[in-house]
Amino acid sequence: MKKLILGMAIVASAFVFGQKDANALNVKLQEANKAAMDAYNAKNYAVAAPKFIEVYDLLKSSGQDNKIYMYYAGLSHALANNSDQSIKIYTDLVNSGFTGVETTYTAKEKKTGQVVNLDKATWELMKKNTDYTDFKTEQSKSIESDLYETLTSLLLNAKKAPEALAVIEKGLAKFPNSAKLKEAQTTAYLQSGNTDKFVAGLKEQLAKNPNDATNWYNLGVMQAKNPATANDAIDAFKKAIELKPDFSDAYQNLVYTTIGDDAKVVGEINALRKDKPDEASKLIDARRERFGKALPYAEGWYKANPKSLDAVSALKEIYVVTKNIEKVKEMKAKEVELSAAAK
Template identity: 80%
Template sequence: MKKLILGIAIVASAFVFGQKNDVNAKLQETNKAAMDAYTAKNYTVAAPKFIEVYNLLKTNGQDDKIYMYYAGLSYALANNNDEAIKIYTELINSGFTGIQTTYTAKEKKSGQVVPLDKTTWDLMKNKNNDYSDFKTEQTPSVEPDLYETLTTLLLNAKKPNEALVIIEKGLAKYPNNVKLKDAQGTAYYESGNTEKFIGALKEQLAKNPNDATNWYNLGVMQSKNPASLEDAITSFKKAIEIKPDFDNAYQNLVYTVIGEDSKIVDQINATRKDKPDEATKLIDARRERFAKALPYAEGWYKAAPKNIDAVTALKEIYVVTKNMDKVKEMKAKETELKAQGK
C-alpha cells in the first residue's frame, strides 16, 4: 500500500470556500483531525474523518474522491476489511485514478514556491508580475494500487472468486502487473481451480524461471496427481537448485520419491507368506526408492538440522538402505531433539 500524501487538495479547497468561513473552518478542523489520527497510526479514527472531509467537500460542490481513497486505505490499515472492500470497490467502479494536478508559482521577492488553486493560478499567470515560474504537475495514478489492495483484501476475507473478478478487470488495464499475476495464482488455488492455478504458475515461471517458490508450488500441485509425479520431482529439484536451503522443497521431494510407503508395506506383509517372489520384488523396489530419496533427505537434514521430521525421515531411510552406523547417529539426534522439545 502506498503512503498517504496529505494536505494538498485541502489547500485548494480553502480558496474555493474562502467566502464561507464556517465551512472552511470545519474543513480545516476535520482535515487536521484526520491527518493527525493517520500520523498517529490511529487508523480507526482517521478513516471516518476522511469520509467526513469528503462529504463536506461534496456538499459544497467538490467531489474529491481522493479523501475516500484515504478513508479506504485507513480502513485497510485498521484491518476493517468490510469497509475497506466497500470503498475500494466503489472507487474502482467509479473510474477513480487519484491523479491530481498541482499548481505552483514562485514569489519573486522571497523566492518561495507557493501552491495555488487552478483559478488563482490562471489569473495570476496572466496578470500578476510579482510571481514567476508558473508550473503544473500531475501526481501518479493510484489505480494499480486500488486493484492490488482490493485483491489482497478479498483474498484475506476468503473471497477468492470475487478477487478473481477484480484481478481480471485489473489485468485488462495493466496486463504486466506482477502483483496481480501473483494474486491470480493464489485466487485460483483458493477457489479450487487447480488447472488454472497450475497454468498461472507455469506462465509466471516462463517469465521468471528463477522463482524458487513458484517451482515449489508447482511441484506441490503436480505431486497431487499420480500421473505427474515425475514432473513434481523435477519442479522440486528446480526449487532446490535455485534455493539450496529450501527445506520444504527437500521434504516434499523426499516424500514424493518414496511414495505412499504405508500402502507398500501393507502389500509386502500381505504377500510375504503366499507370494514370496512378489514380496521380494516389492521390497527391492522399495529399497530402490529409499536409496533414490537418500540424497534429498540428507539435503533436508542439512537445511533444517533441528527439524525432528527431517531427522526421523533420514533415520528411516538409513534403516531401509541398511546403513546402521547412520541409523545410530540419527537415533541419537532424534533423542536429543525430543529432549529439547523440538
Template identity: 70%
Template sequence: MKKLILGMAIVASALVFGQKEDVNAKLQVANKAAMDAYSAKNYTVAGPKFLEVYNLLKTNGQDDKTYMYYGGLSYALANNNEEAIKIYKELINSGYTGVQTTYTAKDNKTGQVNPYDKSTWELLKKSSPKEFSDFKTEQSPNVEPDLYETLSTLLLNTKKHDEAIAIIEKGLAKYPNNAKLKELQGTALYASGNTDKFMQNLKEQLAKNPNDATNWYNLGVLQSKNPATTNDAIASFQKALELGSADPKLSNNAYQNLVYTAIGDDAKAVEEINALRKTKPDDATKLIEARKERFNKALPYAEKWYQANPTSLDAVSTLKDIYNITKNPTKAAEMKAKEAELSAKAK
C-alpha cells in the first residue's frame, strides 16, 4: 500500500495541471502534507489531509476518489473506525475500484519521464515522435475486494455484526472465491449467534481447503455444543491438531476441548447420579459406569495436553481430577504436587 501512496505524488501533479495557480498551490501543500504524514505513520493527520486533496480536486471538476480511498485507509490505520466506515461505505456505493490508467512519456530533451492525460499522451505519440519516446501505460490494481474486506473488518470491530454480514454477502456476490471474505463471513455469523450458518460456512471453506487447522478447530467447537455430534467434534479437534501442531496456542486449546468434549457435562451427570442413588440405585450405578468410561476416554487427551503444556495449571488440575476418578492414586498424587508447585509460582 505504501508503494501505491508514494506513486500518487506523480499523479497529483498531472491532475492539477491546468488549474488556477492558487488552487495548484493548495493542492500541492495538502498533497505533500498527506504524503509526509502517511510516510511518518501519522495516520490521524494523513486522513483529513487526503480528504482535503480530494475535496479540492472535486471542487475544480475532478472527482478522483483515489484520495478518498487513501483518506479512508488512513482513518482505519488511525483506529478512527467510524470515519473509516463512512468513507468505505461511500466508496463501495459509488462503485469505486481504484482501477486507473496512467500515461507517461519521456521528454527526449530533458530525459525526464512525465505523466499526461490520455488525450495529450495520444497527441504527443502521434505528432511528436522525435521529441518524445518511451510511451507507456500502467494500470493500477483493483482495490474493490480490499474495500469489502476492510469495511467488513471495521464493522466487526465495532460490533455491527448484521451490517458486516450484509457487506460480506454483497462482496461475495462479486468475488465468490475471496477467501478473506469467506473467513470474515464465518466470524460475523458466529458473532451474531447464527451458529448453523457459521457451521455451514466452515464446512464450505474446508471443502475448498481441507488443510486449514483453524477452521477444523472452530468446527470442533461448534460440534462439541451438541451431544449428538460429540464424536464429530473429537474428530475435528484431532484434525486441527494434526494440521496445526506447530501452533502452541491452537494445540493447547484443541487438547483442552478434546478433554472437555469427551467428558461432557459432568456437573449434570453428577446431579443425575445423586438424584437416583436412593430411589434407583441400579440406574445410578449405570450412570456411574458411563461417567467413568467418559473419563477414561478423556484421559489420553488430558495426558497429551499436559505433555504439550506442562506449565498449564488447568492441564495439571484437570489431569489430577481424571486420575482420581479413574482410580490412579499414584498419578493423582504426582499431579497434586505439580499443581501446588505451579500455584506457588503463580502467586
C-alpha cells in the first residue's frame, strides 16, 4: 500500500463575540488558536492536536459546534503518528456526517478598507450599518471524501482491515468514483486474506489504468502462487517490466516463476537416476530449457540491481545449469565481492 501522505493549509480563524461577558472566552480562544496554529506550522503536531481540541471545546461551550477543529486535531494526530487518537477522531467525524463545508461571511470597513470576518447573525445586522460595504459570502469545498480516504489509510496502516472495509463500503456508496477508496479496498482484501477479491480488485484497477506497473506486479505475485496461472503471472511480470524497465522485483519473480519448484524437480531427478535414467534425462533436459528461458530475466534482474547478492547467485546458478563456465566464474567472483562488502 502507498504510504499515507497527509498535509493541508490550516487557516487561522478570527473569533469575535459581541457580549462583554464573553471577553474572557475570547482571550482563551485566541490564545488556544494561536498556540495550535504555531505548533502546526512548526510541524509540532503532537502539541497542535490537543490545542485544536481545546479550541473546539471552548467554541462548543459558547454554543458553536465547529467540528473543523476536530478535523484539524485528527489530522495533527495522524501527522504525529498517533494512530489510535486520529482514527477515533476521524471515525467520529465520518459517523457524524461532517463534510467540512463552511460559509465565510465578510464585509469591508469603508473608513479603513479592511475586510473583516463576521458570524452570520452579525453579518446580517451589519448590512444596515452604512460604515460597511461589500458584503460577501464564500463556501468552502467539502472534505468528506478526504475523511473517508484518510480514515481508510489510517486503519490499513494499523492492520485493521475489517474496519477499513466497512469504512470503504460506506465511502464508496457516497463516492463511487473514488480511485483512492477502490485502491484501498483492494489492499484491505489482501490484508484480510480474501485473495480472490484482491485479484478481482487488481484486475478492475488495471482495466481502468493499464499503465500501473505496481498493480501488474502485484497481480503477477498472486497468480504465481497457483501453478495453473503461472503463465499469466509471467505475462503480468513482463508487463510490469515493460512499463518500468528497472523493476528489480518483477525480474526476480519472473526468474523464479519461470524456473518453478526446482528443489522438487531435482529431487525427482535424483530418485530416477538409478532405475529410470531415460526419464531422469527428460527431466534434466526440461530443467535446462526452463533455466534457459529464465536467463534473460536473470540478466535483467542483475542489470537492474547489480549489488543484489540474490541476483548474482541466481544468475550464477543459471549459468551452471546452462553450462556457461566463463560466466559462472564471473558471477562467483562477484559473489565474493558482494559478500565481502556486506561484512
